[in-house]
Amino acid sequence: MLELSDHFQTEAPTTKAPPTFDVTRLTVEFPAITGTPRVAIRNLDLRIERGEIFGLVGESGAGKTTLARSLLRLPPEPGRIASGELVFEGKNLMPLPEVEMQRMRGRDISMIVPNPRSELNPLLTVGEQIANVARVHLKVPKRDAHRLALDILRAVQIPDPGRRMQAFPHEMSGGMAQRIVIAIALICSPKFIVSDDATSGLDVTVQAQILQLLRRLAQDRGSSMLFITRDIGITAHFCDRVAVIYNGEIMELAAREDFFFRPAHPYTIMLMAAFSYNQRLRQMWARPEPLPGATSEPTACPYVARCPLAQPRCRSDRPALHELASGHFVRCHFPVSR
Ligand SMILES: Nc1ncnc2c1ncn2[C@@H]1O[C@H](COP(=O)(O)OP(=O)(O)O)[C@@H](O)[C@H]1O
Ligand SMILES: [Mg+2]
Known part of the structure; x- marks a missing residue:
């Protein structure tokens, strides 16, 4: 089985331009008053190609805002980037002096918030x-x-x-x-735009108009975008690739068609069911929130407490994100078959 990072490293060397953003093994923590820090983003790999609109979906508290702001090297206070690499347009951001980061924010990378x-x-x-x-x-x-x-x-x-x-x-x-x-x-025609839940407060028609506009402007200007939302349905219309984040880890990542027609992670299916009008589907998949910390066992699948398909192995062996089919990654021992 291929690990996500292996896949990226074994790609044939090409002369094409570097991706807009290349995130490797990013970990972001919030200090706790007692005990070990709370890990909000865990060992996360993410690559955003030029001109692409990349959707990031997850429930509240999944780590979306922490990830978005960490890309600008501004994790929410008092969070800190504990480890990892951020490479923007081929340039390693981690060693840059803060003044240079300030110059880039708003000019090369900009963020749209609600x-x-x-x-x-x-x-x-x-x-x-x-x-x-x-x-x-x-x-x-x-x-x-x-x-x-x-x-x-x-x-x-x-x-x-x-x-x-x-x-x-x-x-x-x-x-x-x-x-x-x-x-x-x-x-400033930024190379990279982060939209963090930016349209969620607007009514549906206005939201649709603004998303359409945002997509066209990004395409016209050759900008890439990380589009963050809690609404999995929006990404179907709007994004080239989609990833689901849970507890600071990517659970599934695929091109839009694979993601919506062949979802493989039970959690993705649950999120889709939660937005479905079919009540039976919702009841079949919906699971209550686990108690805080219930899924933070380092040896268990982060989703095990809520997963209707969990097996004993899911409690003892933490699944890695692996490639199920070309470009389709899933963090699950028992993905739903394609
Ligand atoms: N300011 C903060 N102080 C302490 N912990 C935080 C703070 N912001 C976020 N966290 C932690 O990081 C996790 C992810 O939060 P966040 O990135 O805001 O999620 P999302 O944007 O997906 O709703 C939270 O569940 C919480 O544990
Ligand atoms: Mg948020």
Whole structure:
């Protein structure tokens, strides 16, 4: 059986450009007042190709935000990257001085989060805020920054952008404010965008419009994206590949078609059933949350306490992420057959 890291190392050497992000054996911990630290991300390998939209799905507390912010070397306080490598566009981020990371954030890598209002400065017009980002990161004069701001407002389909430049955040709807946040994230044409649950607060129609827009803008600008959500259904329309994260570990990773037509991990199937309208399917697969720490046994499968298909081996032997079929990885001793 191939391990994920083996697979990546044994690929034929090519002259093509490096992936946008290459994460190796990343571990992120939160210190505990007593005892050993809580591991939020465990030995995680992840590679995001150029131009790809990579979906990351998981329940609340799975580690999605911790992973996203760790890629920017900013894990949520008081978390810390305990080990691992982060390589962005062929450049190792771990040894870089913090000032250089600051320059990259917002320019080469940008992050879109929910609650656009808390992201925006209530005292500045949206035009000033967008233009400021361009001035700081792209070092363009005021007039050019203003023009770039106008262009990006058009790109995110803000009606009457000239007038909207003068508006303050509180004068905008949630959907409009989210478009402004996206405009700020995109103005420098970053190579990599992280969207962390960014559209979950919006109503379904607005959410669909914004996702479509985000996808098109990323594609037009050749940006890659890590798209994080709790809603597994959204990834079916939006992402090229999808991974499921549970307790800080990837449980399944596959191209969209394999993921949705041939899901192999019982947990993935449970997540899909939870979003299904079929009540019997939901009842068959839904399992209550385990007690905190119930799945942290280092020798057991992290999902064993909730898994309807668990066997004795799942309690004594922690499964590795292995390749079930080309590009389809699963962390399970008894994957559901393809
Ligand atoms: N600020 C924090 N302090 C302590 N532990 C945290 C903090 N943020 C996250 N964690 C831990 O990391 C785990 C993952 O959290 P998070 O990355 O926010 O998950 P998600 O974004 O998937 O909901 C949590 O279950 C918790 O144990
Ligand atoms: Mg989160």
